[in-house]
Amino acid sequence: MTAVVETEGLTKFYGRRRGLEDLDLEIRPGEVFGYLGPNGAGKTTTIRLLLDVIRPTRGRMSVLGTDPRDPAVRGRIGYLPGELALEGREKASEYLAFLGRVRGGVSRDRIAVLADRLDADLSVPMGRLSKGNKQKVGLIQAFMHEPEFLILDEPTGGLDPLVQQEFLAMVREVRGSGRTVLMSSHVLAEVENVADRVGIVRSGRLVAVEDVAALREKAxxxxxxxxxxxxxxxxxxxxxxxxxxxxxxxxxxxxxxxxxxxxxxxxxxxxxxxxxxAEPDLEEIFLTYYSESEEEEGRHARAGV
Amino acid sequence: MPALVSKGLRDYRRSLVRWTVGIGAFFGLYLSFYPNISQNQEIYGPQALAKFPGAMRDLMGGMQDFTSGVGYLHSVVYQLFGPMLFVVCAAILGNRAIAQPEETGTLELTVTLPVDRRRLVFERFAALALGLLGVAAATFLFAWALSAAVDMDVASGRILAAHTGVFLLGLFFGALSLAVGAATGRRGPAMAVVGVVAVGGYIVETMGRNVDAISWLRWVSPFHYYLDGRPLYQGFPVGDYLVLAGATVVLLLTAILAFDRRDVGV
Missing domain, CATH: 3.30.70 (Alpha-Beta Plaits)
Known part of the structure; x- marks a missing residue:
């Protein structure tokens, strides 16, 4: 089976500022991949490259077997942006209907079921929704067309614990049906319960990819x-x-x-x-990766002087 | 109707209604003065207008004839204020096509829909053009009915010719604001470019008639292709209008190509 995401030397510079450098990443069909790193490490840059929102400086990538430049492939992806902007007088239900129509049709019932699960009120103008409720609308639009591949950028931000549990259940169902998920976070605790593998990115570079089970074993x-x-x-x-x-x-x-x-x-x-x-403290291992690569960076910096 | 076009029109709806009401109110107010002016030729006649400085008369489009129906309609409505209202309306709508949603962040989700970027820009433009056409059609009917009500004695075909020009001029500036927004992703530059081209273009076209030093610039002014043919007096200046429409198409293509190439929301 071909990989859902495959990148080779994927690099993005914003002018002279490094967003991401030489990313070699493979996401396999049917897995939940946790993409971890501190804010500004390159997680969102990677995701926006995969969705063709921004274009790589160099490198190669394929998503669901094709180039993300092909608009058709985006119909097979569900995407929750890290900073979801919803505004105006339009009701969430109207906006979802619009998104569903462009993606080839989503039934009202499907939207209603998801809204019910996440306890979202879709009759309110979007500009008046709280952060948590906007996030719920974002999750509904990402899941509603049952995409083959879900890309969720910091999905749990603003959600209360009960809704987070429901969300994690939805992610497990997606994996259960053989579909693939990429979810980013800056804390391991958010993804360790659902992710099969985690990739750790720091300062624009992928520093490790680990099996969560193996990580637990090392814990x-x-x-x-x-x-x-x-x-x-x-x-x-x-x-x-x-x-x-x-x-x-x-x-x-x-x-x-x-x-x-x-x-x-x-x-x-x-x-x-x-x-x-006691529960193994994966966070500790995770932080070790951070500090190790930090030291490495420090050495590079000193060597460069 | 494609989903993005209907979505665009839905987003524009309130704004379109407000502009229609606003432009209609402007027409209503100014045309309602006409009976008073046509009955007081001695106050508003050529001698009275000759008192204004020449440059000011140029800027107002000559003002040779204020008391006839067609002269009044042209000087007061179709020379400056009518076109400018359409220009501002279209520029604001054009800015809402790409630049504004990009700045607020709502464009991020839109570009990840399974829609080609080029089609996205085209459909946003289509919504802008249809919306502006709606405003133009409604205000034309209003202007025509009102001019008949106050006995202006201007043929409806001539009003249609002038109104079509105002629509095309507005559409040109809408496409200009869309193109700058599509290329830069920012509202500020789009509005600045529209402001400079509109004000500069108008001054060059009107003052340029009598100032040789800038008269050669008239042919690059969008207003030239609306005002020079005097549609209210002479009917459709087909060639000029085709130039305006052609320039709009060029701007649209520029917008499409610029947006297709670049990173969104950085």
């Missing part, structure tokens, strides 16, 4: 084990991946790098009455 986590009787410290010392070991009577606590397998097997020799494992 640092605290584990606490409680036994029915005191355990000997020696049995837990020197286990691979175990750090900061503390044994106090019947309880053992430590930090795990990667897999907890060795620890679990060591603990299995005793009677475990209680086990606590």
């Amino acid at each position: 640092v986590r605290r584990i606490e084990l409680h036994f029915d009787a005191p355990v000997p410290r020696e049995d837990f010392e020197g286990l691979p991946g175990v750090r900061d070991l503390r044994v106090e009577g019947a309880s053992v606590s430590c930090t795990i790098d990667g897999r907890p397998d060795a620890l679990v097997k060591a603990a299995a020799r005793f009677t475990v009455v209680h086990l606590v494992s």
Whole structure:
């Protein structure tokens, strides 16, 4: 199966300012791809290139197997802009009907179902909608024509937690039906629950692409084990991946790098009455990527002087 | 009707109604003075008008004849204020085609629709042209009915000829504002260019009749192709109007090519 997005050396300069440089990215059919990076890193630049809103300085890209210059391909994409502008006296329902018509027809019922799920009021003039309600209208228009490929730029901004949950459910349904999603964010927590892979972009460069499962495996986590009787410290010392070991009577606590397998097997020799494992802090790994590439940038900068 | 054209007309609707009412009110107000003026030839006759400085008379289109129906209609409505109202209306609509939505950010979603960029500009222009045509048609009917009501004794064909010229002139400036907006994505430059070309063009055309130093510039003034043929007196100046229409097409093509090439919203 061909990739949904494929870019090679994709580069965009705004005058002399770098927006994005040498991006090689592949997004596979049926996956949810999280595109992460701080504000101004190049996420929106990438997305706007894929949609032909802006044109690359150099490099090659294909979206759904064709050049994004071809307008027909955009009908197969649903797009939520990062800064969605909706204004005027026009009602959201009229605007959605217009967008649906241009994209080849969307039924009223389909729009009504989505509005109901996201609890959006479409009868209000768009200029008077709050930020959160505008975002809902943006999500409805992105999802309503059941596109093969959804591009969502910072989709959860302004949404309250309940609507965020509903939105994540909608993303999972899209993946469940074999369609593809690209969603950007500046925090990992927003995408880690739905994304299969994440790409991390910083200062216009892609610094890493990781499987979320692999990222979890790499994650640092605290584990606490409680036994029915005191355990000997020696049995837990020197286990691979175990750090900061503390044994106090019947309880053992430590930090795990990667897999907890060795620890679990060591603990299995005793009677475990209680086990606590804190959620892995992916944010921490994520920040490591940031700071590493920051140091690298710093080195380049010093070398350049 | 293509979705983008009907959407454009829907966006323009309120504005179009307001301009129709405004231009209609202008016509109504000025034409209602006519009976008073035609009955007081001694006050408004040629001798009275001769008191104005020559340059000022030039700017007002000569003002040779103020008391006949056709002279009054021309001097007061079709010389300066009528065309200028249409120019401003069309320029504002032209700015709302690309530049304004680009500045506010609403154009971003529009360009990601499965519509070719060139078609997008063309359909926005089509909405502008249809909207302006609606304003022109409604105000023409009003002007014609009013001129008959106050016994101006001007043939409806002549009023139609002048009104067509005003429409074409307006459309030209609408296309100019659309083209600058499509090329730059900004409202300010579009309005500035329209302002300079409209005011400069009008001065060059009117003053240029008697000032040799700038008379050669008249042929580049859009107003030349409306005023020079004196449509209210002589009927349709077909050649001149074709030049105006042709220039509008050139501007539209420029807008289409410029918008097709560039980044949107940066």
